[in-house]
Amino acid sequence: MLTFAIVFITSALICYTIGVWxxxxxxxxxxxxxxxxxIGFCFDTLGTTLxxxxxxxxxxxxxGITGIIAILLMLFHAVWATTxxxxxNEKSLKNFHKFSLFxxxxxxxxxxxxxxLNMVK
Structure with a gap:
């Protein structure tokens, strides 16, 4: 199960990085x-669940606390990007990257x- 969690979390990093940058x-x-x-949000949710x-x-x-904040931010980010x-709106489309980078x-x-934390263990 750990291997799948690592693959999902790393896939989230790759997908989210591609999208944002x-x-x-x-x-x-x-x-x-x-x-x-x-896709990044879905992978992160799967990995975090595992x-x-x-x-x-x-x-x-x-x-744990920053993880919950981050997954909620990712959800809000994806919903807002959809909106x-x-x-x-061209101005919003051109300025959206500022929130994405944050x-x-x-x-x-x-x-x-x-x-x-897990390398120390």
């Missing part, structure tokens, strides 16, 4: 970026702390 480079939010946001089962539940430490694309950096905190 390609949006930044393109300078405008596109539909295919949104696809990567949602990690929770392995560890016995949510731990109230930096990793921005549906409304098709969410991506916030997501890296639990990713990295999870790695570090």
């Amino acid at each position: 390609s949006e930044k480079i393109a300078g405008i939010l596109k539909k295919w970026h949104l696809v990567f946001f949602w 990690m929770g089962k392995i560890s016995g539940g949510l731990e109230f430490n930096v990793h 921005v694309l549906v409304k098709n 969410v991506w950096f916030m997501w890296l905190i639990p990713y990295l702390t999870g790695m570090m």
Whole structure:
């Protein structure tokens, strides 16, 4: 189960990174970026669920708390990106990357702390 959790979390990192940074480079939010946001969110949810089962539940430490915040931010980010694309407002499409980068950096905190905590064990 641990192997699957690691694969899912790493897949989330790859997909989310592709979506966020390609949006930044393109300078405008596109539909295919949104696809990567949602895939990244799904992989992260799967990986987080498996990690929770392995560890016995949510731990109230930096990793656990930032993990919950990050997954909620990812969900909000994907929903908001969907809304921005549906409304098709050019200014919003061009400025969306600012929020994307913020969410991506916030997501890296639990990713990295999870790695570090488990390397120590």
